[in-house]
Amino acid sequence: MAEEDNPHIIDMWQVDEERLASMLENISQDPKLLSKAAGKKSCCIFRVPTSLADVNGKAYQPRIVSIGPYHRAQPRFNMIQEHKWRYLGSLLSRTQAKGLGLEDCLKAVALLESRARECYSETIPLNSHEFIEMMVLDGCFILELFRKVGRLVPFEPDDPLVTMSWILPFLYRDFLKLENQIPYFILERLYELSNLPQEESTPTLSSLALEFFNHSTLRPDEVIARFPHLKGKHLLDLVRSSFVPNLNREQKRVPTPTHVIHCVSKLRSAGIKITPTERDSFLDVTFRSGVIEMPTITIDDFMSSFLLNCEAFEQCYNGCSMDITTYVTLMDCLINTHRDVEYLCDRNIIENHFGTDGEVAHFFNSAGKEVAFDIDTCYLSQLFNDVHQYYRSGLHVQWASFKYTYFDTPWSFISALAAFILLVLTVAQTYFSAVQ
Incomplete structure (x- = not known):
């Protein structure tokens, strides 16, 4: 007789009421670290997956400023936190005379609170007043810094955020960390409110933001000027989107399985050349007649952080293409050793402001690990196959x-x-x- 058919055994085993109550309570609770809303299109601000964080270390952690709830109230951000209040006061000093006060900003953001909370993959343990205050303070700090760097309003004399040359480069990077974001529509609403009537000719928010980050991306002004009405889920997505909109996506799936390609040294031995080309985006890579044409990319602290955080965003958000992930995979294929990096530097494909050639090789090899994407549908799938076929062909x-x-x-x-x-x-x- 099976044990489950023996009523005496069942009688001997007593239900632990306390454990039963605990299990029922766990069943009734919603997940907090990855909420049920994390799978929705509205959710766009995530904790970086542990699999990526373990490989790339502190690349995803803000260094001097916390934006949004994930790193809020950490003591190491107190220095810039104090300046957030100063910048909020600077903004209000201009708007209050025209009838816009702090209460108006709080009320405007309060109408967006529920929508803003849905943007985060975690349940945010802040009450309404704390959450709205955080959105207004962080949003106004970002906007005021954009305006000051863009020379729409002057900096205060001897403002340490400017006079100390190390601070702004860290802010450029911290504002583009995936875990360090607030929703873009919050910034849009605050920007709309805080524009004074005489400021009607000021640039759009996307133009102002891209101009701010162009101090690090160093793209020609005419390229930035093409995106006056570009939108994103947040600042990281905005800058990412400015690199990807015009890529050739006519062929979404190749008829045969896509093959990854060999490193630079092996491609050269097969007669495949890699040459630089002038294009708007470093993502715009082509292959024809045995020649891979690649725009120049500058690898430095900013770009390495930007690539990794864009890649993490693409891994988490189900509403965007995998273009940065695809490009990083391409570079991981091309680069095996420092000799491959040396060749790409000599060919002006890579401008190395990062360190030694070996450090650049290690960066791309690490960035290409622990990522998931469909190589058959990526924007470079045809290039991968064409290079593979050329590499294997005859005399x-x-x-x-x-x-x-x-x-x-x-x-x-x-x-x-x-x-x-x-x-x-x-x-x-x-x-x-x-x-x-």
Whole structure:
């Protein structure tokens, strides 16, 4: 007889009422660390997955300023937290004379509270007053800094956020950390409210924001000017979107499984060249007639942080393309060692402001780990396959390999020439000896 059919055993086992109550309570509770709303399109601000954080260390953690709830009230951010209140006061000093006070800002954001909470993947343990205060304080600080750096309003004399040259570069990076965001529509509402009537000719919020971050992205002004009405889920998504809108997406799926490509050294041995090209976005990579054309990308502290946080956003948010992830995967394929980085630097594909060539190689190799995306539907799927087919094709690859081995450097050419001359002399000596 099976134990489950024995009523005596069932009678002997008594239900622990306290444990039963605990289990029922757990069943009734909603998840907090990854809320049920995290799967909705409205949810766009996430904790970085542990799998990525373990690989890339502190790349996702803000260094000097906390924006939003995830890193709020940590003592290490107290210095900039104090200046947030000063910047809020600076903004209100201009708007109060025109009838806009602090209470108006709080009321406007209060109408958006429920929508703003849905943007976070975690349940935010703040009451309404605390949450609204945080949105207004952080949003007005960002907007006022945008205006001051954009010279719409002057900085106060001897403002330490400007006079101390180390602070602004950290703010550029911290404002683009995935865990350090507030919803873009909050910034839009506060920007709309705080624009005075005589400021009607001021730039749009997207233009002002992209101009602010262009101190680090260093794109031509005419490129930034093309996005006056660009929107994003938050600032990270806004800047990310400014790099991806015009990519060729005509072919969404290739007919055969997509193959990853080899590193630079192996591609060169097969006669595939990599050349720089002038394009608006570093993502705009093409391949034709044995040549990969890639725009120049500057790898520094800002760009490395930006790439990693965009990649984390694409891994978490189900409403965007995987373009940054695809590009990082491409670079991970191309780069195996510092020699590959050295070649890309020599070809002006990479401007290395990051460190040694080995450090750049380590960055891309680490960034390419623990990411998930569909290589068959990515925007570079056709390029991956075309390069793979060219690499495997016939006689020209063997000839290219011969040239790469014997004529790639002056020393290899001299060695090959010396070997050829020695062979000719040996044959001649043998011939004349036979004739004699």
